[in-house]
Structure formats: C-alpha cells, structure tokens
Amino acid sequence: MNQVFNHRLKADLETLREAGTFKHLRHITTPMDAVVHMAEAGDAIVLSSNNYLGLADNPRVVEAGIDGLRRYGAGTASVRFICGTLDIHRRVEQRIAEFVGTENSLTYVSCWAANTGLIPTIAVQGTAIVSDELNHASIIDGARMATQAQRLRYKHADMADLEAKLAGLAPDMTKFIISDGVFSMKGDLAKLPEIVALAKRYNAVTIVDDSHGTGVTGRTGRGTIEHYGLTGQVDIITGTLGKALGGAAGGFVAGTDDLIETLIQKSRPQLFSNALPATVACSALAAIDELDAHPELLATQRENIAYFRAGLKRLGYKPLEGESAIIPIIVGETAFAIQMSDELLKRGVFVTGFGYPVVPEGTARIRVQMSAALTREHLDRALAAFNEVGKSLGII
Ligand SMILES: Cc1ncc(COP(=O)(O)O)c(C=O)c1O
Incomplete structure (x- = not known):
C-alpha cells in the first residue's frame, strides 16, 4: 500500500x-x-428501512426468489445484449410497465444504475436538463455524466423558478424536467400537476424517479403519478425494486417502446454491466402480485x-x-x-x-x-x- x-x-x-x-x-x-x-x-x-409494505420477508416473495434461483441459477454471467436476457426479464419488465402505466420498461441492477444509465443516454448535445435541487444523488450524478447537455437546477419544489429556467431555454431545444416523486430526505411529494402543466407549456419531457413512491403512494400503490391522477401523462418513470417491492435490489426505466429500445441499444450499464439476477426479478414479480392481492x-x-x-x-x-x-x-x-x-x-x-x-x-x-x-x-x-x-x- x-x-x-x-x-x-x-x-x-x-x-x-x-x-x-x-x-x-x-x-x-x-x-x-x-x-x-x-x-x-x-x-x-x-x-x-424502505421495507414499506413488509414484503422483504414475505414468504411468497422469498419462495419466488428461491424458485428463480433453482430455475435460472445464480446469474446470467453476461450483460443483457450478449447472452444475459432471460424470459423472466421480459415478464418482470412487462409487469412493471403495466403497473406504472407505460408501454414498456427495462430493468437495471439498481435505480442508481437506471438513472445514471438513462440520463446521459438521452440528454445529448442540444438538450437541457432542468432538475430539482433536492433530487436524489443518482439523478445528480446522471446529470453530471451528461456532459454535452445544458444543466440547470431549480429551487426545490419552486414552480416559478422551474418556469423561469424553462423560459430561458431556446424553444427548439429538447428539455428534460427531472424530479423525484417522493423526496427522500423531506418526504414531500413533487408538485407533479404543475410540473406536467409546465412541461406541456414549454414542450418539455418529464422524468419522475418514483423510488420512494412505487408500491406505496397512490390509491393502489402505483406511485406518485397515480396519487395525482396523472397516469399516462409523465413521459419517463424510473424506480427501484429495492424498497417497497421486495427490497432486494434492482431498478427500472419505464416509458415508450422507442425509449426502451434506445436504452437497450445505447445505455452504458445495459451494454457493460450484468443483467438483473433472476432471483430478484422473480421476487419483484411476486411482490407486485402480493401488493395487488x-x-x-x-x-x-x-x-x-x-x-x-x-x-x-x-x-x-x-x-x-x-x-x-x-x-x-x-x-x-x-x-x-x-x-x-x-x-x-x-x-x-x-x-x-x-x-x-x-x-x-x-x-x-x-x-x-x-x-x-x-x-x-x-x-x-x-x-x-x-x-x-x-x-x-x-x-x-
Ligand atoms: C429517489 C431515489 N432514486 C434512486 C435511489 C437508488 O435506488 P437503488 O437502491 O435501487 O439504487 C434511491 C435510493 O435511495 C432513491 O431514494
């Protein structure tokens, strides 16, 4: 040393x-x-703990993981695009998309990987990221990795400041508004109705990281977007399987088929890091079933x-x-x-x-x-x- x-x-x-x-x-x-x-x-x-629903030790969730381990072994020993995609990945990704109300979704080994995989892939030259100052560290780091994009921070939950930032950007620029759904250190919910309205006014793309909302917030636990009755109106949702939905690990990006295909093709954690273990995929599927049942x-x-x-x-x-x-x-x-x-x-x-x-x-x-x-x-x-x-x- x-x-x-x-x-x-x-x-x-x-x-x-x-x-x-x-x-x-x-x-x-x-x-x-x-x-x-x-x-x-x-x-x-x-x-x-983030074990909001007590599913981390739920017998069905645990058994599903054990069954996944028996059926698929310990892991893929590969990234997704080489030989690391299992049928259980497709099943869990379809289920997550259905759950949050998007066309499709893609899993990562964590929401940290999802955010840092998503943001630099889409926030390229000629785009701008407008991010709440209290967003999670994985969003901050993801934005830092988007070196070609213009990066702006608005004051926490301050819609006037968000609007001022949006208004200052060139109209033809692709703008991404990024916010946590539930802010992890304050526990407050993002003002999504206002954010969605501003996004429409300024032709911006909305991204909500609902890690603390997925499985817990909203009438049926679909998250902060359901809470506000905005299902289908947020463009991109990221979240974790490591909190309410079993608590093991794993994250996702949910959005359109074209977004998911873009991430499969270009997102660096997808290209250079192992797939979500089958045990986690199986446990997360069982956790969503338990929540619904x-x-x-x-x-x-x-x-x-x-x-x-x-x-x-x-x-x-x-x-x-x-x-x-x-x-x-x-x-x-x-x-x-x-x-x-x-x-x-x-x-x-x-x-x-x-x-x-x-x-x-x-x-x-x-x-x-x-x-x-x-x-x-x-x-x-x-x-x-x-x-x-x-x-x-x-x-x-
Ligand atoms: C808002 C938010 N995003 C992302 C993460 C990271 O999630 P993961 O543990 O799946 O990487 C967390 C976890 O603390 C979080 O609170």
Missing part, C-alpha cells in the same frame, strides 16, 4: 470521527422485518403513518409535514442526530440520523420510515423510546 495515500485516508477518517459524523455499519443477523437482530445491539424495532398492506401502512405522526406530535416533536411514509424530524447538527439515533438504539429502536453531506449543514435529521410490518405494539414501544430520548437530550 502506498503509505502517503494510506496516511491521507486515515487522516480523513479521523476528521469524521472527531466531528462525530463517522458512520458505523450495524450487522443484522435476521431478515429485514419489523424487528431485526443486530450483532452489535441485539433486537431492535426497525424505523429506518393484499390492499390491506397499503391500508395498514397508511394507518401506521397517521398513528406515528400523531404520536410524535403528542410528545412535542415537530416532524416535517407530509403525507408519505418518510417522517423526518430536523434536529440541527449531524453529531446530534447520530447521538440521538445511538440513544434510540440503546432502547431497542433502530432509526438513522442523517447529516451533512446527505442533507444541508445544520439540518441534520432523524428520518423515520413507516412500514406495514409494524404493529401498534411496535409503534407504542418506539414512541416510548422517542419520549425518553427526546427528554434526556432536551429537544422535547
């Missing part, structure tokens, strides 16, 4: 430790569920959101307002958020503190995420821990 380089790494890590912002990995020894066992901390109620999962999850929000407010917390499963409590400094998360874990509640650079400096937060897997008893125990910790740290 190069000693100078290693010394620099050590010094950087020491800076994080001194600032109290060093992240410790916790090792879970059981499946993701309402309660997990952690090697470092014993049993804990999970309030920080059990609307009570969505109902439970929504009741849990309302119950926990109300409980936090009763204790004196002021979570950011919103209707999604993401309930953030702003606490200020990163070290404080980490300390609060540690104190909650000592009381058997696993909820993560997020700080700079994930969120702006001074706005560190505890991010609660609500799952249908949680029972009232879990929620009451968690609220009791929030009460104790909030009082001992003097924030309620």
